[in-house]
Amino acid sequence: MEAVRWLIKKARQRLMDHxxxxxEKLAGRYQIEKVLQNGSYGIIYLCRDLNTSQPCVVKQMRKSKRRENVENYxxxxxxxxxxxxxGIPALIExxxxxxEQFFSMEFVKGKNVEDTLFSTGQQYTEKECLEIVQKLAEIVCAIHHQGVFHGDIxxxxxxxxxxxxxxxxxGLASKLDADSGLKTPREKLAQDDFFDLGDFLLFLLYSSYDGDTKKGRPWTEELSLHPDTTVLLKRLLGISEPYQxxxxxxxxxxxxxxMLE
Known part of the structure; x- marks a missing residue:
């Protein structure tokens, strides 16, 4: 049954999503150089902005997901x-x-952390992990101050x-203001992002772990961390008193x- 649903979904996408x-040139301005991602909710292209001769990213919303995408877009x-x-790509238009509905954004050079960890085998020390997540947390703090919660870190x-x-x-971000109509409390939205920061930090810390990962054994037993790093992680993950x-x-x-310097 799942296979049938998947085939129907793909057939619907082929019929509705071009x-x-x-x-090809989009709107006479964006010349497509590469398809970066063909996702469930949109297609992402690397383009050349013919007005500026600079690279940019263009996201196309799927018609087959119109019901969900109208609000998300x-x-x-x-x-x-x-x-x-x-630290956030700027919207062009x-x-x-x-x-079809599109929006264009500034192109940002770089490799995502998933590729860095799994494709190149990059390893980080505990201090390097914390320094990376500190930069990420600074961005998160800045958007929270503006009432925006990412929701997918x-x-x-x-x-x-x-x-x-x-x-x-x-794409999954929430904006909290008087007109948003959001029922989720600010504290819950913030702590969801904080949990993601903790989960992200754990991914980085495991990059240098060379022991055997055993099912059911917690990270507190597998990773040798500074006690204050452990406290930080537990609070981010809501294991102990969560951050407010x-x-x-x-x-x-x-x-x-x-302390690690």
């Missing part, structure tokens, strides 16, 4: 338009072309390049990093 080809473009941070959504870090993909404020996370990270 994928544009390399070298409006939300994501509004959030990207609002945010102004060097939202536009329509041949009955994972290793594929973080780019690293020459010491710079970028947080991408705001972003500033407290940054303060604790700075404290542990200084």
């Amino acid at each position: 994928q544009f080809s390399v070298s 409006a939300q994501e473009t509004a959030i990207l338009k609002q945010l102004d941070h060097p 939202a536009f329509s072309y041949e009955g 994972r290793i594929p959504n973080v780019l690293l390049h020459n010491g710079d870090l970028h947080l991408i993909d705001f 404020q972003c500033g407290d996370i940054l303060a604790d990270m700075k404290k542990v990093i200084s």
Whole structure:
């Protein structure tokens, strides 16, 4: 039955969703150079902006997901338009072309952390892990201050390049303001992002783990960490008293990093 559903889904996508080809021009401005991702909710292209001769990223929303995408498209473009941070790709414009909805964004150089960890076998020390997550937490604090909660902080959504870090993909982000109508409390949205920061930190810390991973054995037994790093992780993951404020996370990270120097 699952296989039948999958085949129906793919057939529906082929009928409704037109994928544009390399070298095609979108809206007379964006020349496609490569398809970066063909995801469930959208198709992402690497393009050349003919107005500026600069590379950019263009996201096309799927018609087959129109019911979900109408709200998501409006939300994501509004959030990207609002945010102004060097660690977040800037929105160029939202536009329509041949009955399809798109938006274009600044192209950010870098490799996502998933590829860095699993394709190149990169290993990080405990201090390096904390320094990376500190940069990520600074971005998270900045967007929380503007009432935005990412909701999907994972290793594929973080780019690293020459010491710079970028947080991408705001497709599941939430914006909390008087007009948003969100019923989820601010504290819950914030702590979901904090949990993701903790989970992200664990991924990085395991990059240098060379022991045997045994089913059912917790990370507290497998990883040899500074006691304050363990406390930090437990609070991020909600194992012990969870963090309420972003500033407290940054303060604790700075404290542990200084101890590891």
